Amino acid sequence: MSFPAYPSYQDSGIEWVGDVPSHWLRQPLFALVAERDESNEGMIENNLLSLSYGRIVRKDIDNNDGLLPASFETYQIVEPDDIVWRLTDLQNDQRSLRTAIVRERGIITSAYLATQPRGIAPHYLSYLLRAYDLTKVFYSMGGGLRQSMKFADVKRLPVMLPPANEQVAIAAFLDRETAKIDALIEEQRCLISLLKEKRQAVISHAVTEGLDPHAPMKDSGIDWLGEVPAHWDVKRLRFICHIGTGDADTADAVDDGAYPFFVRSPVIERIGDYSHDCEAVLTAGDGAGVGKVYHHFTGKFRAHQRVYIFSRFEGVHGRFFYAYMSEMFAKVVLEGVRRQRQWHRFEVVN
Structure with a gap:
């Protein structure tokens, strides 16, 4: 997909980003988000959430790997448009998607970092962090590969900041385009499933009934x-x-x-x-x-x-x-x- 060019560009000063439009600003992460730290002590909230394959998903709080209800009091409360980061097991797992945007109020393990966007459009930030994630930026931060990181380790992460209306437009564009791509992927999955069934049926028929439909x-x-x-x-x-x-x-x-x-x-x-x-x-x-x-x-x-x-x-x-x-x-x-x-x-x- 090609995109129209901006009138002029500048060097972002970020190795993994390269050139950006000249009117975009560069800000450290801590200037744009705040670390969320709201405990679920007293079981204020029971909508259990988890980060899975780059999405925040619901989980059944009554059937969660043997955890007792009291265990969820140590979880943290997150709100819609928060960004959750999984910055653990960085040495052993370099394939997982590590950030996602929250869609609903709930609780999530305190092992994850939760941040609240304040000076940036949440959905734009979510897409930007996904791009950073896919570029494997998080694995080399803080002077080398670490097993885990906290907000203090990522707070100076450089963020490219378009004007507010442009952030919203970029996020809306990506919502539309990724939804189209996801729909095509699902169609292909269905087609692949049908082809696998057909393949199995052809093999099964050939090895048990042969190729001659008129054979006694x-x-x-x-x-x-x-x-x-x-x-x-x-x-x-x-x-x-x-x-x-x-x-x-x-x-x-x-x-x-x-x-x-x-x-x-x-x-x-x-x-x-x-x-x-x-x-x-x-x-x-x-x-x-x-x-x-x-x-x-x-x-x-x-x-x-x-x-x-x-x-x-x-x-x-x-x-x-x-x-x-x-x-x-x-x-x-x-x-x-x-x-x-x-x-x-x-x-x-x-």
Whole structure:
């Protein structure tokens, strides 16, 4: 998107900002906001708020991770148009969005910094801080990377200040444009969800009913599978491949390793040696990736000790086996009628 140019520009004097319109002023943060410090002692307010993904959201005060009601007396009260900052865990988390504007009165943890805009349009400041946030400004303030900061550490943060009417116009423009973009993102999410469903349906149909819609069918003898093409066989897993596990640990991974190292996630690490040289299908044996993470690979590799390795295929193509397992195992064994992980008893059609 292109924007009309201003008549003249000046150097902002701020490394991460660059040139700005000549009529804009530069002010330190403390000249434009005040630190809010209103305790919720006595449970004055019970509208529990939290900073999540760059937004202030409501939380259920009656179901909040085991916190007792008395715990919320240590929280602070915030008002609409306040700006909340999460300036904790700066060393370990450089991905989170750390500022957001408050839309309603409520309470929020005192671990966060709450500021009240006084000499600047709140929504303009909110967008400006979001830009600073995305530029990773907060991580290098105060003479180096810190674990956390307070208002005293950010109060001299330089702020570019357009005239008041221009601040309002900029914020209104960004409200409109970001709303349009958010709507497009939501449409794409819906489309992606539908395409994923279609993809799964295509794979499921192909690996259980084949490609010929006119092929004669027979009862597979498996309640969850139903009919399969009459010329297909149904065999237990142990009769069509060898089932083993890896022998390495996560700590064995090396950044410049010569061989793929399959762990329990979609990410393929590297390792310095190999234990297998074959065609194989690999999947997580425990953790969040069970039934969800699958790899098909041919060549030299090594695998984590909690990764299952299916190899030495007999009477089944590895790519078909990969498609069948990645589509059917989680659906049938982990979510369906047979909640167990006895791999050798799982039936495969071919």
